[in-house]
Amino acid sequence: xxxxxxxxxxxxxxxxxxxxxxxxxxxxxxxxxxxxxxxxxxxxxxxxxxxxxxxxxxxxxxxxxxxxxxxxxxxxxxxxxxxxxxxxxxxxxxxxxxxxxxxxxxxxxxxxxxxxxxxxxxxxxxxxxxxxxxxxxxxxxxxxxxxxxxxxxxxxxxxxxxxxxxxxxxxxxxxxxxxxxxxxxxxxxxxxxxxxxxxxx
Amino acid sequence: xxxxxxxxxxxxxxxxxxxxxxxxxxxxxxxxxxxxxxxxxxxxxxxxxxxxxxxxxxxxxxxxxxxxxxxxxxxxxxxxxxxxxxxxxxxxxxxxxxxxxxxxxxxxxxxxxxxxxxxxxxxxxxxxxxxxxxxxxxxxxxxxxxxxxxxxxxxxxxxxxxxxxxxxxxxxxxxxxxxxxxxxxxxxxxxxxxxxxxxxxxxxxxxxxxx
Numbered sequence: 001x002x003x004x005x006x007x008x009x010x011x012x013x014x015x016x017x018x019x020x021x022x023x024x025x026x027x028x029x030x031x032x033x034x035x036x037x038x039x040x041x042x043x044x045x046x047x048x049x050x051x052x053x054x055x056x057x058x059x060x061x062x063x064x065x066x067x068x069x070x071x072x073x074x075x076x077x078x079x080x081x082x083x084x085x086x087x088x089x090x091x092x093x094x095x096x097x098x099x100x101x102x103x104x105x106x107x108x109x110x111x112x113x114x115x116x117x118x119x120x121x122x123x124x125x126x127x128x129x130x131x132x133x134x135x136x137x138x139x140x141x142x143x144x145x146x147x148x149x150x151x152x153x154x155x156x157x158x159x160x161x162x163x164x165x166x167x168x169x170x171x172x173x174x175x176x177x178x179x180x181x182x183x184x185x186x187x188x189x190x191x192x193x194x195x196x197x198x199x200x201x
Numbered sequence: 202x203x204x205x206x207x208x209x210x211x212x213x214x215x216x217x218x219x220x221x222x223x224x225x226x227x228x229x230x231x232x233x234x235x236x237x238x239x240x241x242x243x244x245x246x247x248x249x250x251x252x253x254x255x256x257x258x259x260x261x262x263x264x265x266x267x268x269x270x271x272x273x274x275x276x277x278x279x280x281x282x283x284x285x286x287x288x289x290x291x292x293x294x295x296x297x298x299x300x301x302x303x304x305x306x307x308x309x310x311x312x313x314x315x316x317x318x319x320x321x322x323x324x325x326x327x328x329x330x331x332x333x334x335x336x337x338x339x340x341x342x343x344x345x346x347x348x349x350x351x352x353x354x355x356x357x358x359x360x361x362x363x364x365x366x367x368x369x370x371x372x373x374x375x376x377x378x379x380x381x382x383x384x385x386x387x388x389x390x391x392x393x394x395x396x397x398x399x400x401x402x403x404x405x406x407x408x409x410x411x412x
Contacts, residue, residue, distance in 0.1 A: 013275065039359070
């Protein structure tokens with residue numbers, strides 16, 4: 001025979017889980033959290049990026065304040081993921097429409113030995129919109145990659161580089177906002193929406 | 202010496218909590234280290250903290266009666282485990298809500314609720330086999346997730362897809378390590394539960410408190 005009041009415990013469980021679920025939804029809603037297609041980052045000032053651009057001039061990321069920046073670390077001899085990722089950003093900028101002038105792509109080489117400013121310039125010129133290519137001393141590049149959370153290692157005797165292939169979206173205030181892998185930029189309209197969002201907030 | 206054990210347990214549990222919270226700061230660096238931090242909060246810190254806490258002889262308040270109900274502990278633990286490990290099965294709004302929440306706190310709270318039902322002093326179930334079955338069943342979702350992570354042929358979470366993870370390992374290897382860490386973290390719960398189901402506890406070893 002069933003114990004009297006047997007239903008209390010299941011009812012409590014349902015009630016507590018419902019309160020927990022509603023609490024989570026309220027937490028997300030009250031925080032006015034925008035649903036990024038990329039992976040949101042803890043909002044903080046982006047690490048310094050003081051290198052040499054593809055025209056041989058000094059570059060400082062702070063010069064891009066007022067514009068959103070998509071920062072990507074790769075190398076010009078990369079056979080697959082780097083050109084694929086940079087090419088995947090073209091439709092994103094098309095989707096940005098009139099806002100495309102307020103965003104820029106920054107390509108930082110992980111192979112400064114081979115990627116001279118001239119080679120970088122030739123490489124980035126092949127993409128639309130044309131990224132800003134950055135190079136510099138190996139130590140500075142290594143420190144920048146570490147600061148930006150990009151891990152990498154030489155492969156096949158140094159001919160290639162295995163590296164994290166991620167794009168970091170920096171807002172016009174120079175803060176980290178979102179990170180994308182290649183699979184997350186497959187929807188250009190959604191990425192454009194993210195970029196517009198960080199331009200406004 | 203025994204009188205110092207509670208302090209030792211609480212101190213160790215507190216150190217685990219602090220260390221784990223620090224490990225949650227950079228979830229994108231490695232799924233394995235992130236999982237290790239979450240598991241430490243969920244399966245390591247709670248039993249240590251509970252073993253070190255003084256048992257109260259006063260009767261439970263209404264809120265405690267709700268929170269320390271085994272059904273509540275079971276459902277909250279299962280829901281938190283599934284929501285955090287398999288966010289893709291929920292609507293995007295719910296998944297976003299889960300990941301905007303303080304996950305470490307959720308893991309710690311659900312772990313405390315669960316382990317309170319298993320460790321001496323907080324048990325509300327009246328027989329060892331019931332406590333064992335409770336713990337064993339509660340641990341199943343965690344074990345299943347761990348096995349899926351270890352055996353999946355592809356990376357299951359997009360944020361880890363295109364990265365070279367901490368220690369220079371591939372995302373797939375990282376995911377497998379994460380699964381292994383979760384499996385190992387859940388093993389004490391499963392073993393303790395089996396121990397109780399099989400009736401192997403020595404009489405008088407654990408003094409129960411009336412609920």
